[in-house]
Amino acid sequence: MAWIVEVVSVRHFFVLSLALNVSLILRAISQNGAPMAAQKEAKVAQMTFLSFPSLSSPSAAAPATATPPLGENGGERVINLDHGDPTMYEQYWKQTGDKTTIVIPGWQSMSYFSDVKNLCWFLEPEFARQIVRLHKVVGNAVTEGRHIVVGTGSSQLFLAALYALSPRDASNPISVVSAAPYYSSYPSMTDCLKSGLHKWAGDAKIFDKREPYIELVTSPNNPDGFVRHSMVNRSGGILVHDLAYYWPQYTPISSPADNDLTLFTVSKSTGHAGMRIGWALVKDVEVAKRMIKFIELNTIGVSKDSQLRAAKVLEVVSDSCEQAGGSEYAESFFHFSHALMTERWTLLREAVKCSGIFSLPKFSPAHCNFFDNNLGSQPAFAWLKCEVDDVDDCEHFLRGHKILTRGGKHFGFSPKYVRISMLDREETFNLFIERLSQIRS
Secondary structure, three states: OHHHHHHHHHHHHHHHHHHHHHHHHHHHHHHOOOOOHHHHHHHHHHHHHOOOOOOOOOOOOOOOOOOOOOOOOHHHOOEEOOOOOOHHHHHHHHHOOOOOOOOOOOOOOOOOOOOOOOOOOOOOHHHHHHHHHHHHHHOOEOOOOOEEEEEOHHHHHHHHHHHHHOOOOOOOOEEEEEOOOOOOOHHHHHHOOOOOOEEEEEEHHHOOOOOOEEEEEEOOOOOOOOOOOOOOOOOOEEEEEEOOOOOOOOOOOOOOEOOOEEEEEHHHHOOOHHHOOEEEEEOOHHHHHHHHHHHHHHHOOOOHHHHHHHHHHHHHHHHHHHOEOOOOEOOOHHHHHHHHHHHHHHHHHHHHHHHOOEEOOOOOOEEEOOOOEEEOOOOOEEEEEEOOOOOOOHHHHHHOOOEEOEEHHHHOOOOOEEEEEOOOOHHHHHHHHHHHHOOOO
């Protein structure tokens, strides 16, 4: 029996090694002059083939990717995948050259005000136009009849939403809940100021108080990647939908989100986390006014420079979708990103099989209107479970192998789970895959 296990492990390791080495050869060919346009047909074919590997069969071979040399001390390097820093996207934006370059003269953007006729007076008109355009191109959100509120990342908008939705005349703070596993920052952000307006009340699935509440619905969910709906089984609640990951590279776009209050962010849609820009689509004008008032009190608006840069980035993303296959854009941003996420999830599932002591969520395929194809989810984070009986804390276990992750306890869940970022740079990700595949109990 032991001989059989050893043969299977060696076979799986060989498949993973072969995938990585073939990827290196193909990328080397690409870097020696093959233009992006010449690779489009092959990349689309790979993306279609790898859209959702069979859950009962071994993963397909991965698309081409480079495997940078790890160096003599690669095995000693600490791999930090705790944060969702989206540096993976640098690869695409380098290929676009100066398409997203803007020049801001010293006299520009000096006023606090962007558009005094707009409800959100610090929202740059061009940024608003590009938000509406991108949602129309992707088909992931309804913008008609909505007020756009810009914020310093979706984090500020989350706090603004809590401020706007909390009753002013209540004797007790309103409860804020989200179904576990929930985003690890929700509890601390809700309670950081010890506000008399709202308080964290934990897992929405077990919330049973007969009182008003705010439910945070993150879909696809951070950390486990599943599509989410409201979990509190009664009326009287106010919903805030956090759709930071509802973009084609992560999940099938089944229909435009049509909610009362929806949050988005540049960080995870295009990878520009450093811009610190997010936006909310708000149906109720009074809620929008209160959110704007919070941002006014908090930061007196939002950086114009960041908005102008974000507007240019969103413009290029939309252009790439509408002009894909032409002389300017060989493929759309979302085709490129989807293929890269498919590649990474294929390698991760193979590494998990090689190790034999971990498991990953299984996602059912669904029709994606953007790609017009049945596709599986490939989230920005991997929700990894350690299946070894004598390992109760997977975060601690992986730290012993110099892999830093975020444990399940931070998400209101079992410590046998960890969240792992899938969005780091290629060298870091490939080193992680190699190290994970070699871990045994």
